[in-house]
Amino acid sequence: MSRYSIFNLVGNALSGHKNWKEAWRSPEPKPSYDIVIVGGGGHGLATAYYLAKEHGLTNIAVIEKGWIGGGNMGRNTTIVRSNYMLPENTHFYEWGMKLWETMSQDLNYNVMFSQRGVINLAHTPGQMDAFARRGNAMRLAGVDAELLDRDEIARRCPGLDMSPNARFPIVGGMCQPRGGTARHDAVAWGYARGADLRGVDIIENCEVTGFKIDGGKVVGVETSRGDILAKKVGVAVAGHTSQVMQMAGIERLPIESHLLQAFVSEPVKPLIDTVVTFGAGHLYISQSNKGGLVFGGDMDGYNSFAQRGNIPVIEDVASCAMTMFPNLGKIRLLRHWGGIMDMSMDGTPIISKTPVENLFLNGGWCYGGFKATPASGWCFAHTIATGEPHELNAGFTLDRFEKGYTIDEKGVGPVPRLH
Amino acid sequence: MQIDCPFCGKRDQSEFTYSGDATKKRPDHNDQDPQAWFDYVYQRDNPKGAHQEYWHHTSGCRQFLVVERNTMTHKISSVQAVGDLNKGSAE
Numbered sequence: 001m002s003r004y005s006i007f008n009l010v011g012n013a014l015s016g017h018k019n020w021k022e023a024w025r026s027p028e029p030k031p032s033y034d035i036v037i038v039g040g041g042g043h044g045l046a047t048a049y050y051l052a053k054e055h056g057l058t059n060i061a062v063i064e065k066g067w068i069g070g071g072n073m074g075r076n077t078t079i080v081r082s083n084y085m086l087p088e089n090t091h092f093y094e095w096g097m098k099l100w101e102t103m104s105q106d107l108n109y110n111v112m113f114s115q116r117g118v119i120n121l122a123h124t125p126g127q128m129d130a131f132a133r134r135g136n137a138m139r140l141a142g143v144d145a146e147l148l149d150r151d152e153i154a155r156r157c158p159g160l161d162m163s164p165n166a167r168f169p170i171v172g173g174m175c176q177p178r179g180g181t182a183r184h185d186a187v188a189w190g191y192a193r194g195a196d197l198r199g200v201d202i203i204e205n206c207e208v209t210g211f212k213i214d215g216g217k218v219v220g221v222e223t224s225r226g227d228i229l230a231k232k233v234g235v236a237v238a239g240h241t242s243q244v245m246q247m248a249g250i251e252r253l254p255i256e257s258h259l260l261q262a263f264v265s266e267p268v269k270p271l272i273d274t275v276v277t278f279g280a281g282h283l284y285i286s287q288s289n290k291g292g293l294v295f296g297g298d299m300d301g302y303n304s305f306a307q308r309g310n311i312p313v314i315e316d317v318a319s320c321a322m323t324m325f326p327n328l329g330k331i332r333l334l335r336h337w338g339g340i341m342d343m344s345m346d347g348t349p350i351i352s353k354t355p356v357e358n359l360f361l362n363g364g365w366c367y368g369g370f371k372a373t374p375a376s377g378w379c380f381a382h383t384i385a386t387g388e389p390h391e392l393n394a395g396f397t398l399d400r401f402e403k404g405y406t407i408d409e410k411g412v413g414p415v416p417r418l419h
Numbered sequence: 420m421q422i423d424c425p426f427c428g429k430r431d432q433s434e435f436t437y438s439g440d441a442t443k444k445r446p447d448h449n450d451q452d453p454q455a456w457f458d459y460v461y462q463r464d465n466p467k468g469a470h471q472e473y474w475h476h477t478s479g480c481r482q483f484l485v486v487e488r489n490t491m492t493h494k495i496s497s498v499q500a501v502g503d504l505n506k507g508s509a510e
């Protein structure tokens with residue numbers, strides 16, 4: 001398979017783009033592998049890629065029940081940032097940010113990573129103080145953050161309602177300039193192609209239906225296309241984490257599955273050239289390269305596997321958007337959809353060993369797992385390859401809830417729908 | 420989604436506040452087994468299918484209800500007042 005380059009592009013353009021080769025193979029599953037990754041979302045694919053690239057392990061299969069990137073990977077609002085305050089999170093997400101900055105080159109695949117900045121609005125002096133605290137914590141850890149006053153917010157986001165009689169007047173905000181957005185599908189496809197090039201088998205339309213466990217050790221998986229033996233198995237199935245782990249005999253997890261919707265408007269001329277989040281309600285908005293406004297807000301709020309949203313949230317999100325940007329009132333909604341997220345009890349992910357030997361878990365991503373894709377794959381690969389977590393994910397254990405080491409960035413306690 | 424409140428009748432979901440898994444039973448206050456508290460506070464069955472859950476009729480009668488809802492279809496198969504349920508278990 002050839003590298004993508006300008007010559008390659010020109011050559012294919014001259015032949016009418018009829019001779020592009022498929023970006024990854026579609027092999028039949030082999031009877032056994034060294035490592036099986038369950039779930040072909042961003043995290044599973046990135047894990048396989050880094051297992052091959054960083055650890056030289058290539059006898060690997062990624063098993064996906066549908067098509068790769070058909071889960072949350074292809075449903076998110078594509079926001080990438082590393083503006084976390086608790087040390088475990090700060091360092092992990094910042095490592096992710098560094099991987100994002102070189103991802104297109106590394107994968108030889110344009111993931112359209114755009115560091116257009118992420119601005120969080122403040123509507124009270126108390127919020128400004130909280131941002132100053134968070135920003136300082138970030139800067140102490142070597143992450144970029146700047147505090148913006150009201151005038152600077154008005155200059156950077158021309159459409160925002162800055163009037164003093166706005167429902168929630170804006171007093172300032174915080175920006176992470178290196179934050180931004182990326183093309184989510186391209187990230188899945190880029191990692192898939194990169195892994196495939198190194199020999200990983202990506203097996204779509206193959207559902208894992210059980211585990212083969214022998215004396216407390218996992219030795220393979222049962223799938224809709226037959227049994228596959230494996231020395232190690234990594235699970236990265238996002239919204240279905242509870243269901244898949246139950247098949248391995250782990251009855252309960254500190255996770256609930258909840259639904260989050262996302263929205264895209266009809267394309268309009270350039271309006272918002274950064275990512276803006278509302279501080280008085282819940283809304284985050286950016287503009288795609290095609291011109292559509294991409295936004296989202298709260299979860300539907302009750303356990304769900306429905307993969308489609310309900311009306312009250314649509315109303316709430318629309319009213320938040322209008323409160324921030326009154327000029328959106330006449331824009332039409334093009335599409336909206338939902339994804340099922342694995343909400344952990346402290347809002348922090350799990351990248352961990354499990355009570356079953358050689359079975360590893362990657363989950364609990366809540367609605368922040370897109371930005372984590374590279375760091376998650378990188379750390380999960382390390383954990384699977386060496387059998388022990390890397391320093392960067394050492395805090396993200398499954399047993400932290402039981403032991404009292406929860407990592408609650410938001411400080412709201414063990415209520416998954418509040419994170 | 421609409422919930423058929425035993426006191427107020429069928430009302431829109433937006434009148435209610437979700438309060439989570441209703442199968443979790445809080446251990447006795449004097450229970451010193453950390454495992455029991457861990458299970459109560461953190462561990463969830465998280466079923467894909469029938470789910471017993473609390474809803475508070477915040478903008479109505481303000482009663483807590485136990486609703487059985489399918490998490491894939493949102494189809495509600497039963498709604499009971501919490502008080503009635505407790506009466507049942509005390510007998």
Ligand SMILES: Cc1cc2nc3c(=O)[nH]c(=O)nc-3n(C[C@H](O)[C@H](O)[C@H](O)COP(=O)(O)OP(=O)(O)OC[C@H]3O[C@@H](n4cnc5c(N)ncnc54)[C@H](O)[C@@H]3O)c2cc1C
Pocket residue numbers: 038039040041042043044063064065066067068069070071072073074075076077078079080206207208209236237238239240244260261262296337338339340341365366367368369370371372
């Ligand atoms: C609407 C929405 C907006 C979001 N916005 C953002 C954002 O702006 N920024 C951000 O950082 N994060 C965001 N997220 C979160 C992010 O998308 C997820 O945390 C992340 O994608 C989860 O990891 P994944 O890519 O591996 O998941 P997925 O893509 O869901 O991958 C899991 C895969 O496992 C497969 N699977 C499940 N069960 C089985 C089985 N039994 N056998 C085989 N395969 C199986 C599924 O089919 C699926 O493809 C958002 C999520 C949603 C839903």
Ligand SMILES: [Zn+2]
Pocket residue numbers: 424425426427428476479480481482
């Ligand atoms: Zn009522």
